[in-house]
Amino acid sequence: MASKISLTRYLVEHQRVHAVIPSDLRLLLEVVARACKSISHAVNKGELGGVLGATETENIQGEVQKKLDIIANEVLIEANEWGGHLAAMASEEMEGIYVVPHRYPKGEYLLMFDPLDGSSNVDVNVSIGTIFSVLRKPDNGAGVSEADFMQPGCKQVAAGYCVYGPQTTLVLTVGDGVAMFTLDREQGSFVLTEEDVKIPPDTKEFAINMSNMRHWDTPIKTYVDECLAGVEGPRGKDFNMRWIASMVADVHRILTRGGVFLYPWDKREPGKPGKLRLMYEANPMGWLVEQAGGAASTGRERILDVVPTQLHQRVSVILGSKNEVEHIVALHAGTPAP
Ligand code: AHM
Numbered sequence: 001m002a003s004k005i006s007l008t009r010y011l012v013e014h015q016r017v018h019a020v021i022p023s024d025l026r027l028l029l030e031v032v033a034r035a036c037k038s039i040s041h042a043v044n045k046g047e048l049g050g051v052l053g054a055t056e057t058e059n060i061q062g063e064v065q066k067k068l069d070i071i072a073n074e075v076l077i078e079a080n081e082w083g084g085h086l087a088a089m090a091s092e093e094m095e096g097i098y099v100v101p102h103r104y105p106k107g108e109y110l111l112m113f114d115p116l117d118g119s120s121n122v123d124v125n126v127s128i129g130t131i132f133s134v135l136r137k138p139d140n141g142a143g144v145s146e147a148d149f150m151q152p153g154c155k156q157v158a159a160g161y162c163v164y165g166p167q168t169t170l171v172l173t174v175g176d177g178v179a180m181f182t183l184d185r186e187q188g189s190f191v192l193t194e195e196d197v198k199i200p201p202d203t204k205e206f207a208i209n210m211s212n213m214r215h216w217d218t219p220i221k222t223y224v225d226e227c228l229a230g231v232e233g234p235r236g237k238d239f240n241m242r243w244i245a246s247m248v249a250d251v252h253r254i255l256t257r258g259g260v261f262l263y264p265w266d267k268r269e270p271g272k273p274g275k276l277r278l279m280y281e282a283n284p285m286g287w288l289v290e291q292a293g294g295a296a297s298t299g300r301e302r303i304l305d306v307v308p309t310q311l312h313q314r315v316s317v318i319l320g321s322k323n324e325v326e327h328i329v330a331l332h333a334g335t336p337a338p
């Protein structure tokens, strides 16, 4: 029987044999994976661990924080601050950046994360996850500041997520395709279960929160109308709809069997271009999807080309099967941007 490939071995081979990543990035990814393992255990205990329910606090986005949002955030900070690989971190759950304290050595990477994406699903026992993205700190000689994080997604050096579902699965790219690792709880390690993940270019499955329909821009309404018209409509085929309300779980389905995910701009808060965050959600997911042969767009530009101006910036997100995303982008062409 062929021996199992652990995440550690996969990363070591990517460093030593394929020379795709340097050793400090390898160590950083190992630490992130270890933190995800610990979050997975906390999620798994649920009520038995006293981790369900909300706190009395709100995050910078004005969202009520779940206990597990805070636990996951602390686990990621504590695991990553002392290793010497990072200069700073930024999280969906913290207002400003977290600079590695002086007592620890500083490295050249910046880590961004959504510690617990889809946390509204925590208490109802539906899949949730951690999303992460790694940038290299610009070589400007100075200390680290928020300005160092203002890099477009195409500059990411690693990105991934860990979905806490029926299985705990870590999905990773370092720029040479997408690999999936399943947590073997008996061994306590992530084991490679799929390599060179590819999203089928065509699909009959879309994911969107339909309750927002009245707030959408015309091209999105047109697209969904086409899907709903099915075989009698302009697309000439019946579509299926899925919405888990956990981006990690929806994207995991798309990486597994194709589909398209939309959280588009809507007019509820015109100043905010969408619900999802560029740095913690759209960029890492966008790069994973592109690395698996799919596409990721705001409807008007490639997500990975958006240059951030704020840490918690929001963005319109359309990603998944390439031909479907291109069709939606074509529906936007020539229409006025909202
Ligand atoms: P969160 O990071 O606060 O959990 O919010 C992001 C989540 C995504 O996982 C999901 O796609 C979306 O919000 C669901 O939003 P809605 O409740 O509007 O359907």
Ligand code: MG
Binding pocket: 092, 114, 116, 117, 118, 281
């Ligand atoms: Mg999120």
